[in-house]
Amino acid sequence: xxxxxxxxxxxxxxxxxxGARQRTLVVAVVAVLSLLAVACGSGRSGGSGGDGGSGNxxxxxxxxxxxxxxxxxxxGPGDAKGATQLGVTDTSITIGFGDDAGYQAAPGLSHExxxxxxxxxxxxNAQGGINGREIVGHxxxxxIFEVNNVMTDACQTDFMLVGQGWSGDSGQEQxxxxxxxxxxxxxxxxxxxxxxxxxxxxxxxxxxxxxxxxAAAMQKQYPEQIKKSAVMFxxxxxxxxxxxxxxxxxxxxxxxxxxxxxxYSIAGESDWKPxxxxxxxxxAETVYFTGSPTPNFENVLDAAAQIDYKPIWITDANFYxxxxxxxxxxxxxxxxxxxxxxxxxxxxxxxxxxxxxLDIVKGNGGDVNQLGMQATSAFLxxxxxxxxxxxxLTSACVMxxxxxxxxxxxxxxHAPTNPASNKPPDCGLVxxxxxxxxxxxxxxxxxxxxxxxxxxxxxxxxxxxxAHLDANRVSQPG
Numbered sequence: 001x002x003x004x005x006x007x008x009x010x011x012x013x014x015x016x017x018x019g020a021r022q023r024t025l026v027v028a029v030v031a032v033l034s035l036l037a038v039a040c041g042s043g044r045s046g047g048s049g050g051d052g053g054s055g056n057x058x059x060x061x062x063x064x065x066x067x068x069x070x071x072x073x074x075x076g077p078g079d080a081k082g083a084t085q086l087g088v089t090d091t092s093i094t095i096g097f098g099d100d101a102g103y104q105a106a107p108g109l110s111h112e113x114x115x116x117x118x119x120x121x122x123x124x125n126a127q128g129g130i131n132g133r134e135i136v137g138h139x140x141x142x143x144i145f146e147v148n149n150v151m152t153d154a155c156q157t158d159f160m161l162v163g164q165g166w167s168g169d170s171g172q173e174q175x176x177x178x179x180x181x182x183x184x185x186x187x188x189x190x191x192x193x194x195x196x197x198x199x200x201x202x203x204x205x206x207x208x209x210x211x212x213x214x215a216a217a218m219q220k221q222y223p224e225q226i227k228k229s230a231v232m233f234x235x236x237x238x239x240x241x242x243x244x245x246x247x248x249x250x251x252x253x254x255x256x257x258x259x260x261x262x263x264y265s266i267a268g269e270s271d272w273k274p275x276x277x278x279x280x281x282x283x284a285e286t287v288y289f290t291g292s293p294t295p296n297f298e299n300v301l302d303a304a305a306q307i308d309y310k311p312i313w314i315t316d317a318n319f320y321x322x323x324x325x326x327x328x329x330x331x332x333x334x335x336x337x338x339x340x341x342x343x344x345x346x347x348x349x350x351x352x353x354x355x356x357x358l359d360i361v362k363g364n365g366g367d368v369n370q371l372g373m374q375a376t377s378a379f380l381x382x383x384x385x386x387x388x389x390x391x392x393l394t395s396a397c398v399m400x401x402x403x404x405x406x407x408x409x410x411x412x413x414h415a416p417t418n419p420a421s422n423k424p425p426d427c428g429l430v431x432x433x434x435x436x437x438x439x440x441x442x443x444x445x446x447x448x449x450x451x452x453x454x455x456x457x458x459x460x461x462x463x464x465x466x467a468h469l470d471a472n473r474v475s476q477p478g
Contacts, residue, residue: 066127069353069411074383075124078131080391087159088393093133093386095121096158097375098140098150099165110165113186113375114139115366116357117163120379123360130386133393142166148175155179160395162382163375169193182395184382184402186375189238191467195475198395200402200419202377202410203341207467207475210245213428213455214314214339215253217442222286225312227256230284232275232300234266234291241463242290242316249457250288258282268296272303280309288314293324301332310335320344320370325436338431341415341424342370343447344438350447353412377410381419415449422473427451 063076087094101111121137129135138158140150144167151172154161161183166172170190176183177197184201188194191207218226229250233243247257260282262275269275279287289297297319304310313336320338328334345368348355357376361368384405385398406420415427427449432441443450468476 063128063131067411068356068380069351069413070409071353071380071384071411073124073127074380074387075127075130076132076387077128078133078390080131080133080393082391082393084392085159085394087157088133091133092136093130093393094136094138094157094159095162095382096138096140096154096160097162097164098142100142100144100167102141102143104143110167110371112367112369112372113163113165115364115368116361116372116375117379119361119364119366120163120376122364124379124383130383130393131390140164140166142168144168147172151175151181155181159393160382160398161185163378165371165375180395182399184378184385184398186371186378191241191464192475195422195467195469195473197474198399200381200399202381202408202419203374203414203417203425204419204422206422206424206473207241208459208464208469208473209423210249210457210459211339211341211424211426211428211455212249212253212457213341213426213450213452214337214430215250215255216452216455217428217430217450218286218312218314218337219253219255221442222312223254225285226250226254228258228283229255229286229288230258230260230262230279230282232262232264232279232287232289232291234296235263236266236291239266239290243288244461244463245459246288246290248459248461248463252454252457255286258284260284264291264296266291266296268299272299273307276300276304276309277307279311280304280307284311286312286314290316293319293321294327298324298327298333301336302330305330305332313337315339317341317370320431320438322369325433325438328433328436331435333433334435336433337441338433338438340370340429340431341427341449342373342413344431344440345369346438347440347446351412353410356411357413373410373413377408377413380410381405381408415451424456426453426455428455 063078066073081090083089097114097117099110099114101108117137121135125134140154142150147166147168148171152175161181163186165186167189169188170192173192173196182198188201188205194206231243231246233239260278262279264275291297315336316339320340343351343354345354348358357373358368361372385401386393388401389397403420406418408417408419415425417425429449430442431438470476
């Protein structure tokens with residue numbers, strides 16, 4: 001269902017009555033938050049340019065005099081004219097965004113990305129819009145299974161999709177590409193969208209490369225324990241893909257995986273103790289877990305505590321979750337490590353972009369988390385390209401500009417990424433849960449990252465073959 005942005009209210013988040021279909025949604029959103037790499041679509045060639053750049057190697061000056069972190073604001077007054085494409089008039093630019101917040105089994109889940117989009121549209125319009133054109137946001141609630149309907153609607157009204165996150169994004173591609181609707185999303189889930197045409201992400205998640213900074217960090221901190229590792233994953237396409245990437249890449253950093261992988265039902269298990277008992281009996285001292293922190297992983301940790309099993313748990317960025325942290329009053333998650341590429345919210349006092357994100361979104365009555373920071377980066381990336389196009393505002397122009405940006409941080413929200421090359425960042429950090437709070441584990445020093453070119457690994461094999469990538473690493477119909 002698609003509505004005017006002004007008619008949409010924010011749904012609350014509920015953890016009660018979590019059914020199998022809700023858990024499916026959670027894992028899909030989770031898989032994308034494991035993120036961080038960029039899909040290489042047609043026209044994405046290398047080139048110079050950085051945050052706020054227009055693809056010519058320089059930094060454009062903000063017409064409004066405003067900044068977002070280290071980025072000169074792409075918003076401001078101007079005299080751009082022309083109805084250059086659907087969704088563009090002399091006075092306005094209509095962009096589509098949205099989430100799955102209306103899914104009945106998980107009301108409000110992932111709404112933070114749309115909260116960020118609403119706040120950033122308001123922030124930008126207060127400065128004069130893009131070259132004087134007001135931004136009009138159209139919200140689309142895909143409710144997981146209605147993404148095709150939302151995309152069909154978007155094809156009738158929107159200039160581009162910006163900052164959206166739909167966990168069923170594989171089901172949208174035939175419609176989206178059929179109407180040539182370009183996208184700068186918050187995240188991607190499926191192989192079909194992660195390496196798609198007409199799509200560039202600020203902190204993307206391609207199928208054929210994966211970031212492994214946390215593997216290197218664990219090698220430095222726990223060189224013996226990682227020699228006895230195992231994996232635990234849901235019987236769901238995205239978590240299986242993520243697990244396969246780990247098995248293909250972590251051995252380069254000293255990991256040896258024992259022959260006891262544990263696959264569980266994404267809908268949950270009536271008894272988790274047999275799973276953790278098998279891991280314990282196998283001798284696994286380190287376990288990579290992929291899936292949903294709530295409630296599946298919580299139940300796993302409770303079961304592990306019952307049999308006195310305390311391995312090192314390695315997880316992805318979706319486990320940086322406020323609800324999960326609040327749950328850990330019993331300390332069962334105190335040995336959980338989380339991969340990150342964003343400066344955590346807890347370090348906003350040393351990172352102006354993080355603090356500005358908090359101020360803008362909370363000031364607009366929104367909720368905040370990493371998903372919202374990622375949507376903010378997507379909006380700023382799109383706006384940078386849109387500004388550079390001036391009166392010649394077409395989606396082709398925007399994508400052409402973005403295809404020259406090789407150094408992007410969203411004004412300092414996250415580690416440097418390369419939206420032009422379809423590669424994840426080679427910088428990251430590791431968080432550790434201690435009681436109900438996340439703390440920086442590695443590297444030490446607030447606002448810092450651990451960086452090395454070897455932290456991006458090329459993945460091959462069945463996990464990549466499903467995407468049917470061409471020579472330019474662009475997904476093709478199977």
